Amino acid sequence: MxxxxxxxxxxxxxxxxxxxxxxxxxxxxxxxxxxxxxxxxxxxxxGHAPEKRIDRILFVSFLAQEYRDGGNRNTPVSADFIDRYVRTLKTPATVALTSMTSSATSFANNESLTLDVRYTDGNFWKVTDFDFLDGRPYSGKEVSSADRVCVINEHTARAFFGTTKGVSGRDIEIGINRYRIAGVVPDVAVIRFYSSADVWVPYTLSTSYVKSSRLDGEFMAMLLAKPGSEQLPAMHAEFAGVMRRVQPPNPKEVKSLHCHADPALSSIVREITMHTKTEDDGMSIxxxxxxxxxxxxxxxxxxxxxxxxxxxxxxxxxxxxxxxxxxxxxxxxxxxxxxxxxxxxxxxxxxxxxxxxxxxxxxxxxxxxxxxxxxxxxxxxxxxxxxxxxxxxxxxxxxxxxxxxxxxxxxxxxxxxxxx
Known part of the structure; x- marks a missing residue:
């Protein structure tokens, strides 16, 4: 039938x-x-490369400052903020630092290239899962000593050298600076907001990196949880507890500070739905x-x-x-x-x-x-x-x-x- x-x-x-x-x-x-x-x-x-473990990562992206005159300001955080309030957390397995990307002009084979540059620490390569086509990541020691090293993506390597092999150890000029190439990685989609770039360099070489007590800056933190389903809530709760104790450096102007450790989608949704001042990330809405x-x-x-x-x-x-x-x-x-x-x-x-x-x-x-x-x-x-x-x-x-x-x-x- x-x-x-x-x-x-x-x-x-x-x-x-x-x-x-x-x-x-x-x-x-x-x-x-x-x-x-x-x-x-x-x-x-x-969960795709280079963020294969994204289900175990929380991101500290923006610091919201509420001013006494009624104004608001949302910015990334400073390296000092990450050192003082994020790296001291006990629950994460690893805390990494990454920056917003900035543009730099370079020349390869008489052609002008505009490259996206991202500044990171050594832990960035431990939290992410890059498959190196050549060479290695730069180390935490090289970051601390502000060595002029970098990691470049496949597109940049082919533009400069025509290959991805045998590139590590060679020099590359980006903007007005010259760097020694530590390694080459596959291209990362630009919509991977926390890891994509054409060139990665130590954050200690960034012009925005200054040792001061400022809380706002150009950086973000990536918190890798230990294995276990209860670890993400524990990291979120510990960071929330730390933020409740953070005092504005200029209390006469700033009424309150708000910053959150969220999963990737929640961190984006929080900004879209303007839930920067509450623990509710706006995901339900x-x-x-x-x-x-x-x-x-x-x-x-x-x-x-x-x-x-x-x-x-x-x-x-x-x-x-x-x-x-x-x-x-x-x-x-x-x-x-x-x-x-x-x-x-x-x-x-x-x-x-x-x-x-x-x-x-x-x-x-x-x-x-x-x-x-x-x-x-x-x-x-x-x-x-x-x-x-x-x-x-x-x-x-x-x-x-x-x-x-x-x-x-x-x-x-x-x-x-x-x-x-």
Whole structure:
């Protein structure tokens, strides 16, 4: 029986090509957008190189200062802040320092290059998981002594030397400074906000690094937790306790200070939702909003399908009348119509998968986001298909019930009259 339903569904879809096209477009386009968005989110916050252990890392990104005159200021923190209040934490396995990226101009083979430079400490290479193509990371000792060493990415190595091998130990001129190359690493997507760069150098060489009591600066901290599911909450709680004891250096101007140790996505959401002054990172609001938008986005094609299906019933009234005249039950007609919708949802889902793969391929090939290689999330595709099937069934329930209630006589006349 099911095989017959599938054959009928296939014939119906081929017979009404315009209806099929509109329905497939709504389902596939919706699923494509969902998959592309999830690929982007996964690329930003997922456990990929060089942040393979991102599920064990908390980030101290911004210090919020609330002024007595009502003003606010959000900035990265200083190296001194990290030394005094972050490195002293007992719960993390390792605390690393990294900076915002800055641009530097260099020349390679008579061509000008603009390079992103990131300043880090030696622990940065212990918290991250870079696969070195050549050489090694610079050490904590080299950072302390402010040695002019650097690590460069694959793109920079090829631009200067045409290869990634045998590059370590050679010199490179970036801006007005000359550095000795310690190692070469694969390119990192620029949307990995805490680790991407073209060139990494010791933070003690940064012009913004000064030994002072200032709390704001150009740096961020990465806290790697010890193994264990309870370690992240423990790190978060310990840092929150430390921050409650931090006093503003200029209390006549600054009313309060706020800084948090958050997972990667939470640190971004906190800034977007402006939850910098509370322990609540805004994730619940963010997830609720994303869920509502996602359901609304999926609901729109479902409502469109309902309208199209009701219209299609009127067009198939005579066919339904013949089937009912020959003894087809209401349940059989409902089952057939639901099978047609499921087939449509599956085809739309597969088409959406193909469109998403094509869109991500074009995005990767365009190099619109430097060094990014987006990939499909099969987890997201699975949930997308489940939602497509659910909404496909939902969009078919009312039309199927309405079809099963048609009066055979009116249906044979093609009037689509009232129910039995």
């Amino acid at each position: 099911l095989l017959n339903y599938l054959k009928i569904a296939w014939k119906v879809l081929l017979r009404r090509k315009f209806f099929t096209f509109i329905s497939l477009f709504g389902i596939s386009f919706t699923l494509m957008i969902m998959l592309v968005v999830m690929a982007f989110v996964n690329h930003v916050t997922g 963010f997830l609720l909003g994303c869920s509502a938008l996602g359901l609304l986005f999926m609901l729109l094609p479902a409502l469109n399908l309902v309208n199209l299906n009701v219209t299609r019933i009127m067009e198939r009234a005579s066919e339904i009348g013949v089937r009912k005249a020959f003894g087809a039950s209401g349940g059989a007609l409902v089952a057939q119509f639901l099978v047609e919708n499921v087939v449509l949802a599956v085809l739309g889902g597969l088409l959406g998968l193909g469109l998403a793969a094509g869109a991500l391929g074009l995005l990767n090939g365009s190099h619109l986001i430097a060094y990014s290689q987006f990939s499909l999330s099969w987890w997201a595709f699975g949930w997308g298909m489940v939602l497509a099937l659910v909404f496909g069934l939902m969009s078919g329930v009312y039309p199927a019930w309405k079809m099963s209630r048609l009066n055979p006589v009116d249906a044979l006349r093609g009037s689509g009259g009232g129910p039995q």
